[in-house]
Amino acid sequence: MSVSISALLLLVLECPVAVSRALPAVGQEGMRDFCVLNARALLRNITSALTQAELFSGIDCTRQNMEVNLNTDTPSVCSPKDSNCSRSTKSDFDQASCLTNIGNDLTHYYTFLYAQPDPDHVLGSSVLQSLRELMETCFKGSVPTELKKAAADHSSTYSERLNLCKVMRGFHVRTITINRAIGYMNSGDHQR
Template sequence: FLSYFCLFPDFSSALTLLVLSSPIPQVKQSLPQTGGEQMMDSCVFYAEKLLRNITDTLTQTKLFSGIDCRKQNMELNLETSTPSVCSPRTSTCSGSTKSEFDEESCLMNIGADLTHYHNLLSAQPDPDNLLNLSVLSSLRELMENCFKESLPTKLAPRKDAVDTTRNFNERLSLCKVLRGFQVRTITINRAISYMNSGEHLQ
């Protein structure tokens, strides 16, 4: 379980399959939210739903005609430290054993990731409403129920689409962004499950 937090691009696809095929763990307790409220057990479900929708969207031919997103590089959000601060106690991803887990820092970084991708994807042209009905819908659902303080109050203006088809570079860029979001969401899923399991309190 701990090794799943040591993410590298070359085996992210195998890790995605592992996450998607794993059953939702039984939650032992609620998780404190950064705003002082209680994170509901259903946040595990919302996070998994988001991951599934991202994975499904990467196979949409209307968005990525002529591109196999599974073989593309990814663009990760480098402004947060989610993979490192959300790694469990006793993990050895960096070569040294981690003895402490900062729950507040992990939640803050997850929230910042969600805000980043929400703003980025909300501004994308979406003539067929595919992003809004899948990835953005489940992303907002996770934020509204579990990370309310991270939900932007004002959306970035959506880019105007000249026509209903994206050019190749736009489609490739979106593919890379979603690939990065997919891998980051794997980390978020594991972190939420870890905190809800109560293992970080033992």
């Protein structure tokens, strides 16, 4: 296990947010039970896609580094109120900023994945579909409208598959953060 993954796992274990409990239906703007369910479906589909040989032939994706979107502050702005992740205590939670950063992350990954060669429709039928559903139902306006699609019959190069692997691994980790944030907002704990 690489150092970056070990550090990430330590951070995840150090800063737990309960999302496995039953979440009450709270009238939060945009964060309803269906958002929690859509976010969980996206996480399941990404986890499954990471094991698909069609996407990563010739690459052991589990041994590759990850590339996360560094253009957002989702992990820091979506950390729970009164949490002490990264050794600093955060006393407030800005829901609008968290939602904006999540929306920007989702748009970033959607744009990237949409442009990938997908001759076997592995991405389109699972990850892109669940990503689009989450964006349309919970993050209105974040689905990009004019995107360039890779040729469906174009086989990906080794370099493209390697890059896809790294980005998908980063998206997997970011989706865990997004699931926790959506669960936290849905629970209403941030308003206490």
